[in-house]
Amino acid sequence: xxxxxxxxxxxxxxxxxxxxxxxxxxxxxxxxxxxxxxxxxxxxxxxxxxxxxxxxxxxxxxxxxxxxxxxxxxxxxxxxxxxxxxxxxxxxxxxxxxxxxxxxxxxxxxxxxxxxxxxxxxxxxxxxxxxxxxxxxxxxxxxxxxxxxxxxxxxxxxxxxxxxxxxxxxxxxxxxxxxxxxxxxxxxxxxxxxxxxxxxxxxxxxxxxxxxxxxxxxxxxxxxxxxxxxxxxxxxxxxxxxxxxxxxxxxxxxxxxxxxxxxxxxxxxxxxxxxxxxxxxxxxxxxxxxxxxxxxxxxxxxxxxxxxxxxxxxxxxxxxxxxxxxxxxxxxxxxxxxxxxxxxxxxxxxxxxxxxxxxxxxxxxxxxxxxxxxxxxx
Numbered sequence: 001x002x003x004x005x006x007x008x009x010x011x012x013x014x015x016x017x018x019x020x021x022x023x024x025x026x027x028x029x030x031x032x033x034x035x036x037x038x039x040x041x042x043x044x045x046x047x048x049x050x051x052x053x054x055x056x057x058x059x060x061x062x063x064x065x066x067x068x069x070x071x072x073x074x075x076x077x078x079x080x081x082x083x084x085x086x087x088x089x090x091x092x093x094x095x096x097x098x099x100x101x102x103x104x105x106x107x108x109x110x111x112x113x114x115x116x117x118x119x120x121x122x123x124x125x126x127x128x129x130x131x132x133x134x135x136x137x138x139x140x141x142x143x144x145x146x147x148x149x150x151x152x153x154x155x156x157x158x159x160x161x162x163x164x165x166x167x168x169x170x171x172x173x174x175x176x177x178x179x180x181x182x183x184x185x186x187x188x189x190x191x192x193x194x195x196x197x198x199x200x201x202x203x204x205x206x207x208x209x210x211x212x213x214x215x216x217x218x219x220x221x222x223x224x225x226x227x228x229x230x231x232x233x234x235x236x237x238x239x240x241x242x243x244x245x246x247x248x249x250x251x252x253x254x255x256x257x258x259x260x261x262x263x264x265x266x267x268x269x270x271x272x273x274x275x276x277x278x279x280x281x282x283x284x285x286x287x288x289x290x291x292x293x294x295x296x297x298x299x300x301x302x303x304x305x306x307x308x309x310x311x312x313x314x315x316x317x318x319x320x321x322x323x324x325x326x327x328x329x330x331x332x333x334x335x336x337x338x339x340x341x342x343x344x345x346x347x348x349x350x351x352x353x354x355x356x357x358x359x360x361x362x363x364x365x366x367x368x369x370x371x372x373x374x375x376x377x378x
Contacts, residue, residue, distance in 0.1 A: 008074045022064035022075055023051055033077050034086070034139055036093075036227050037176040038065040042185045048176050049089045050139065054079045061085055087143045093136055095150035098171035099128070099228070128172065130229030132245075136174065137228075156200055163212040165234055165293045166223055170202055173230035179203060179222035186225075187286060191216040220292040224275055224285065233273060233293065246272055253291040257353040258282060260291055271295050331367065340368035347374050 007016050009026055016025045021044065026033050036048035046063030053064045056074035061082060064075075076082065093099075128134065139145075155171035175194070180203060183192050191214055195204030205214030223231045246267040253260040260283035265273035274292050278285035297303055307323035308315040318326075334343055345367075347359045356374065363372040 004071050006071060007069045008072075010075070010077055016069040020069050022053060022055075022062075022067055022069050022073075025069050026064065026075075026077065031077060033064050034142070035065060036135055036139070036174070037178055039178055039181050039186075039225065042181040045177055045181075048093070048174070050086055052082055052085050052089075053077050054082050083143065086139075087145055090136070090139050090143060090145045091149055093174050094140060094145065095152045096174055097153060098155060098169075099136065099152075128229040129232055130172075134229060135227035153199065157202055160210055161234070162210050163218070163234075165218045165220065165289065166211060167232045167234055168211070169230050169232065172228050173203065174228055175201055175203070176227060178225040178227060179231060182221040182225035187219055187221045189215065189217055189219065189221075192222065218289040218293065219287065220289065221286055223292075224287075235273070235293070235296070250277060252352070253287070254350075254352075255288075255290040255294065256349050257351065257356060259352065260287060262287060262291060264295075271298050335367060341371060343367055343369055344371040344373070347372065349375055 005015050005017075006013050007022070007025055008014070009022070009029070009031055012029065012031070014025055014029050020028075023033055023035070023038065023044075033051050033053065035051045037045055038048075038051060044063075044065040046066040049063065051064045052061040054076040055062050055067075056076075064077075131137070157170040159170070160168040177194070180192055180194060183189050191211075192203055192205050195202055195208055205211055205216060207214070211218070220233070223233055246265040248263040249266055250261065250263055253262050261277035261280045262283075263275045263277055264271045265275065274287070274295055276283055276285035276287045276292075306317045307320060309318050309323065309326055310316075331343065343363075345359060345363045347356050360372050363369060
C-alpha cells in the first residue's frame with residue numbers, strides 16, 4: 001500500500017485516488033457521512049454543512065464533500081464537536097421554513113417514546129406530504145434534534161401549483177441547491193437557478209416565471225433530487241394518496257425503446273409514484289416527463305383490458321387467443337389471395353427495440369415482404 005496516499009478516517013487507514021474528496025473515500029469504504037446537498041457526479045457546494053467532519057490539526061470543521069483527501073490526514077466523522085455542529089445546522093434548517101413534521105414534536109422526556117411516535121404516520125396525516133420520506137426529517141431523528149432554539153422564518157412566496165405535474169412549496173425549501181444541479185448538471189435543461197438574495201432567496205425559473213411558462217420540460221429530475229417536501233409530484237396531493245411505505249418494483253419504461261429503468265412504487269396494488277433507478281443504465285436515474293408522470297392510465301376505469309374485434313360496425317370483447325387467431329387467419333388469407341407485398345406493417349417508437357426487432361423479423365421471415373416502416377418518433 002502506497003503510504004503517500006493514505007488517509008485515516010475514524011481509525012481506519014484507507015487509500016485514496018487523486019482528486020477524491022474525504023466524503024468519496026468514506027462512501028467507497030462504507031463509512032457513513034450524512035449529506036443533504038451533495039449529489040454524486042455534480043460540483044460539490046457544501047451549502048448544507050451537514051457533512052462536516054473534524055480534521056486533526058485544522059482550526060475549524062471542514063465540509064467533507066468539497067475538501068480533497070490528502071496524505072496522512074486524520075479525520076473524525078462523529079466526534080462530539082461534529083455532532084454538535086450537525087445538530088445546530090439541522091435546527092437552523094428546520095427553522096428556515098414550514099417544516100411541520102414530527103421533528104417539531106420533541107417536548108417529551110423519553111427519546112424511546114419519541115422514536116415510537118415517529119412510527120405512527122397516522123398521527124401526522126395533515127402534515128407534509130413527504131412525511132416519512134424526507135432526508136431532513138431522517139437527520140433530525142438521527143441526531144435527536146429538539147427545535148425551539150430558533151424562531152421559524154416566515155414564508156415569502158406562495159405555493160405554486162399552476163402546472164399539471166409539480167407542486168413547488170417554497171415554505172419547505174432549504175435552498176440546498178440539489179434541484180438546480182439536477183436541472184443544470186444532470187439533465188442540462190438549464191431551466192432553474194437561484195434568484196434574489198438574503199432572506200428573499202429562492203429557486204427561480206427564467207424571469208421568475210411559473211414552471212409552465214418557463215423552459216422547464218417537466219422531466220421531474222428536480223423532484224427526485226429534492227430531499228424535503230419543497231418539490232412534489234402533484235399526484236402525491238391526491239385525496240387517495242396516503243404517505244407510507246410502498247413496495248418498489250423495478251421495471252423498464254414502456255413509453256419508448258430507450259429502455260430506461262424505473263421503480264414503480266406500489267401500495268395496495270396501485271402505482272402511487274415512479275422514480276428512476278440510480279446507478280443503472282441507460283438512464284442512470286433520470287426520466288422524461290412521460291416515464292415519471294405518465295402512469296395515471298394504469299388505473300383509468302376506461303382503459304381497454306381485452307382485445308376487440310369489429311363485427312358489423314360494432315366492437316366485441318374477445319380473448320387474446322381468439323384475437324391472435326383472427327389476425328393470423330386474415331394475414332394468411334391476404335397473403336394467399338394478394339401476395340405478401342400487399343401487406344405492410346408499421347411499428348412504433350413506443351415499443352421496445354426488442355419488440356421492433358421481432359416485428360421486422362416476422363414481416364420478412366414469416367410474411368415474406370420488406371414492407372415494414374417505423375415512425376421514428378413519439
